[in-house]
Amino acid sequence: MISNENKRLAQWAMEYAQKNGCQGVRVSIGTGSNTSFALRDGKMDQLQQASENGMTLTFFVDGKFGTFSTNRLDQRELETSIKNSIESTRYLAVDEARTLPDPSRFFRGGKPNLQLLDPNFGVVSPDDKVRMAEAVAAEILGTNDRIISVNSRYGDRDGFSYQITSNGFEGETAGSSFSLSCSVSVRGEGDARPSNGWGESSLFLNNLVTKNIGKKALERTLRQIGAQQVPSGQYTMVMDNLNSSRMLNPLISVMSGAALQQRNSFLLDRKGDKIGSDLFTLIDNPHIIGASGARYFDGEGVATEKRSVFENGVLKTYYIDTYNANRMGVAPTISGPSILELQPGTKDVNGLIADINNGILVTGFNGGNFNQATGNFSYGIEGFLIENGQVTKPVSEMNITGNFITLWENLVAVGNDARPESSWRIPTLAFDGVDFSGS
Secondary structure, eight states: OOOHHHHHHHHHHHHHHHHTTOSEEEEEEEEEEEEEEEEETTEEEEEEEEEEEEEEEEEEETTEEEEEEESOOOHHHHHHHHHHHHHHHTTSOOOTTOOOOOGGGBOOOOOOOOOOSOTTGGGSOHHHHHHHHHHHHHTTTTSOTTEEEEEEEEEEEEEEEEEEETTSOEEEEEEEEEEEEEEEEEOOSTTOOOEEEEEEEESSGGGOOOSSHHHHHHHHHHTTTTOBOOOOEEEEEEEOTTTTHHHHHHHHHTTBHHHHHTTOOTTTTOTTSBOSOTTOOEEEOTTOTTOTTOOSBOTTOBBOOOEEEEETTEEOOOBOOHHHHHHHTSOOOOSSOSOEEEOOOSBOHHHHHHTOSEEEEEEEEEEEEEOTTTOEEEEEEEEEEEETTEEEEEEEEEEEEEEHHHHHHTEEEEBSOOOTTSSEEOOOEEEEEEEEEEO
C-alpha cells in the first residue's frame, strides 16, 4: 500500500509547487512489484523480479503545462527538482486547453471496495511459483514426438497508486494479477514449424486456472499441422474469443479524444449514427466487483460510470479527456474504457460454427494494419476452414481485407463465451461476407 509518509510527501509536493507559481497541480505516487519465471523444456530459462516506486507531478503554470517524474522520494531533492521543472515549464508555449478537470466531475468516494487486490499476494513463495510453471510444462513434455520446445511461464504483479490534485481530488487504487502460460513449437509437414499457446490469468491466485494449460497449448499447436491456403473469396468469418477484441480495438482507438481532435478517425462526427448491425450492443461497465479493469475513476480523477458505447449498432459516446474536450470545445466524457461487455448471444463457438456452411474460423493473426482515417484494414490470419457446420482443415497464409464499418454492419452472430478474466469481455463473433485472399 501507499504509506502515510508518502501520502504526506505527495501533499507537500503539491503545496510546494503551488507556492512556486503553479495555478494547478496533480501529484501521483505509485509503487508495485512484479515477478516472472520462464522455463524452457522444464528448466529455468529466465527470472525477473522488480519493484518500482515513483512520483509524477503535472504542472499547470501561466497557461503552460509540464510534467516531472522521479523515483527518488526525498523531500530535499524534490525541492530542487520541482523548482527547476516549474521554471523549465515557463519556457513552453501557452496552451490554454491544458487544465485540470472541473471538480464536479471528480470521484468523491463512498463506494464499495472493488476487491482487485489479493490480500495474500506476498505469501506465495518463489519455489511455489516455479513449481506452477514446471507443472504446466510437465503436462506435455515427452508426450509427443513432434514437440520441439515447450516454454512455460509464471507471472504476477501488484500495484498501488495515490493521486491528489490542487482543485480537490484525492483517490487511491490497489490491484494484483497472476498468470500462467505455455507456448509450444512442433515439427509440421516439411519445413513447417507450427507454434501456438494458451494462457490463464486472474486477479486472485486462488482463482487462477492451473490445470490443462500445457495440454491446451499442445492441442492448439498440433491442430495447425498441414495448414495451407484455401481459395480466395468471401467467407463467413468466425473470430474466436481469444482474438475477437482485435476487431473491436480499432473502433475504440478512433473514438478517443486525441484521434477525434486530430480529425484522424473514421468515426468522426458519427455519434448517433448506426455503425454496426442490431447485434452490436457494447456497454462500458466499470464497477464490477473483483473484475479486471474495474475502477471508480480514470487517470484524471474523473468518476467513471456505466455507459452505452454502441446500442443496436448506434454509436452512443466517445472517450474524450479534459484536454481534447477543451481543444474541440465539446463536453468531456472519460479518458478511456474500463470494462467493455458485448451483449452475448446464446451459443458458444461450436454452436456458431454449426450454423455456417462456408466459413473460416480465425484463431490467430500474423501482422497487419488499419487506416484510422478510413477504417480500411488488412490482416494476416490463421485458423480453420468451416464446411457444412464442421471445422475441416487448418488454414494459413491468408489475408482478410475490408472496412471496419462494413465489417460490423455484417455482424451476424454473437457467442456467449466471453472470457471473464479479461477487461474486454468480447465473445466469439461471426461476420458475413469477409474477403479472404492468399498472402
